[in-house]
Amino acid sequence: MGTMRTEISFALIAGITTELLAVLAIDTQTEKGPETKPRPTLLSTDAAVLAAAAGVLSTGEYKAGANETVLLHAPAELAAKRLLIVGLGKLAKATVHSVRDAAGTAVRFAKPRGIREVTLALPEDFAKGSAGALARAAVEGAFVGDFDADTYRSDRKDQSIQTFTLAVAGTLAVQGAADREVIEAAFAEGAIVGESQNFARALVNEPGNKLTPTILGQRAAQMAQEVGLAWEVHSTEKLHELKMGAFWSVSQGSPEPPALIVLRYEPEGVTDGPVLGLVGKGITFDTGGISIKPADNMEKMKYDMAGGAAMIGAMRAIALLKPRARVIAVICAAENMPSGTAQKPGDVQTAMSGKTIEIINTDAEGRLVLADGLTYARQLGATHLIDAATLTGAISVALGKVNAGAFSNDDAAYQKFESALTLSGEKFWRLPLDDGYAELIKSDISDIKNTGGRGGGASIAAEFLHVFAEDTPWIHLDIAGTAWVEEKRPYIAKGPSGIAVRSILEWVRSY
Numbered sequence: 001m002g003t004m005r006t007e008i009s010f011a012l013i014a015g016i017t018t019e020l021l022a023v024l025a026i027d028t029q030t031e032k033g034p035e036t037k038p039r040p041t042l043l044s045t046d047a048a049v050l051a052a053a054a055g056v057l058s059t060g061e062y063k064a065g066a067n068e069t070v071l072l073h074a075p076a077e078l079a080a081k082r083l084l085i086v087g088l089g090k091l092a093k094a095t096v097h098s099v100r101d102a103a104g105t106a107v108r109f110a111k112p113r114g115i116r117e118v119t120l121a122l123p124e125d126f127a128k129g130s131a132g133a134l135a136r137a138a139v140e141g142a143f144v145g146d147f148d149a150d151t152y153r154s155d156r157k158d159q160s161i162q163t164f165t166l167a168v169a170g171t172l173a174v175q176g177a178a179d180r181e182v183i184e185a186a187f188a189e190g191a192i193v194g195e196s197q198n199f200a201r202a203l204v205n206e207p208g209n210k211l212t213p214t215i216l217g218q219r220a221a222q223m224a225q226e227v228g229l230a231w232e233v234h235s236t237e238k239l240h241e242l243k244m245g246a247f248w249s250v251s252q253g254s255p256e257p258p259a260l261i262v263l264r265y266e267p268e269g270v271t272d273g274p275v276l277g278l279v280g281k282g283i284t285f286d287t288g289g290i291s292i293k294p295a296d297n298m299e300k301m302k303y304d305m306a307g308g309a310a311m312i313g314a315m316r317a318i319a320l321l322k323p324r325a326r327v328i329a330v331i332c333a334a335e336n337m338p339s340g341t342a343q344k345p346g347d348v349q350t351a352m353s354g355k356t357i358e359i360i361n362t363d364a365e366g367r368l369v370l371a372d373g374l375t376y377a378r379q380l381g382a383t384h385l386i387d388a389a390t391l392t393g394a395i396s397v398a399l400g401k402v403n404a405g406a407f408s409n410d411d412a413a414y415q416k417f418e419s420a421l422t423l424s425g426e427k428f429w430r431l432p433l434d435d436g437y438a439e440l441i442k443s444d445i446s447d448i449k450n451t452g453g454r455g456g457g458a459s460i461a462a463e464f465l466h467v468f469a470e471d472t473p474w475i476h477l478d479i480a481g482t483a484w485v486e487e488k489r490p491y492i493a494k495g496p497s498g499i500a501v502r503s504i505l506e507w508v509r510s511y
């Protein structure tokens with residue numbers, strides 16, 4: 001994967017020499033009714049851009065719908081070779097997050113056409129976000145758009161964008177050095193966030209044979225080394241030493257050893273305050289184990305480490321953006337396989353916390369590895385917990401691919417997460433924890449069992465984790481329905497979505 005270079009230009013838009021200049025447009029029509037037509041309006045004050053686009057905007061053929069594009073070649077009076085207009089949709093609905101998507105759309109428009117250079121004009125007169133927020137969203141969106149999943153095609157042409165430029169001209173550029181600095185800082189942040197999200201996506205995209213728990217550990221360690229995080233990667237012996245019977249039981253059926261990945265961010269001079277514990281499910285392949293899954297779509301289960309990858313990606317961004325709170329990430333990586341050494345339904349496992357678990361279904365393995373991950377994070381001093389996991393098919397039944405699921409035992413922690421969502425633009429929907437769900441995982445033989453019947457599967461799984469989070473403020477993210485994009489969109493390729501990286505980062509930064 002080529003790394004996209006990013007630049008800011010404060011030059012006048014008309015004079016920027018580029019392969020593709022993208023300018024955003026919005027539908028300012030507010031009237032409703034059968035007779036009303038969309039009113040596409042450019043978010044630019046550049047006279048040459050306005051003149052070049054005037055023709056196509058007046059015909060009615062272009063409506064400035066969300067991510068709708070129209071391309072003009074050799075626009076008069078512009079140094080750019082091409083002018084691409086990208087829609088944000090209706091004014092009432094458009095947000096800073098629409099700008100993120102539009103930037104992705106511009107990049108994904110360019111890629112298959114062999115265009116290696118994209119310049120996006122920062123929207124002007126768009127009151128939905130500060131210039132900094134817009135700059136950041138734009139560069140994040142450009143990274144999101146630049147990612148493609150076809151890494152193992154031998155005829156693959158690397159179509160990555162070489163240079164993404166954000167053009168900040170018009171009224172903004174003349175407002176002075178302070179504004180420039182704010183925009184530049186936000187832009188630099190956005191590049192780190194976008195790169196980190198793509199780092200997570202690249203891990204999730206790897207097939208199970210190329211990314212074993214051991215290799216995931218190596219990749220995390222290498223990243224940690226590069227960005228200056230402290231790290232440790234342990235395996236079977238350490239699991240036994242820590243008495244992680246739940247985590248180990250998942251790994252026992254595979255010849256691939258498990259990996260307990262620990263990443264630490266310790267900002268200089270910060271010795272008190274919260275310690276945020278990030279716990280990720282890192283099942284590098286989930287066959288279901290002895291309770292084996294059907295063959296249809298089983299290949300998808302390579303993405304069962306997306307929660308762990310989200311934590312690794314978030315830690316990369318944290319290391320580079322340096323928030324003022326200590327953070328520990330614990331990623332529990334294992335392969336869930338059926339074999340003569342695999343655990344069996346009916347087996348009873350003793351978790352690190354001492355709680356005993358009756359295994360009803362070996363396919364409910366994510367909660368087992370997370371149980372010990374949560375206990376370990378608390379033992380390492382975490383005062384607040386967040387976990388991410390492709391945990392249940394039930395979350396897709398409840399929320400589809402539109403929202404990911406969120407659960408929490410602490411309204412204050414969750415409120416911070418909700419605020420984080422307004423910055424990240426990711427969609428999570430809070431679902432309930434309830435003693436009624438906890439009832440369903442009581443076992444006849446042991447403290448709890450690992451499944452609890454048909455209805456409410458996502459909440460039951462969350463209550464299982466709650467047993468191990470106990471009363472530490474904790475948020476659980478179930479990303480099973482949203483970690484993989486099944487159908488490409490104008491701004492994102494089919495494949496790993498990188499969901500949760502941005503929201504986890506913003507949650508951490510809120511402490």
Ligand code: BES
Nearest residue numbers: 361363364365390391392393394451480
């Ligand atoms: N990894 C799966 C959940 C999943 C399903 C992720 C679809 C992505 C897409 C998880 O380990 C699992 O198998 N969960 C079971 C739990 C059940 C046995 C209680 C499920 O959801 O069916």
Ligand code: MN
Nearest residue numbers: 286363364365
């Ligand atoms: Mn499973």
Ligand code: ZN
Nearest residue numbers: 283286304366
């Ligand atoms: Zn799983």
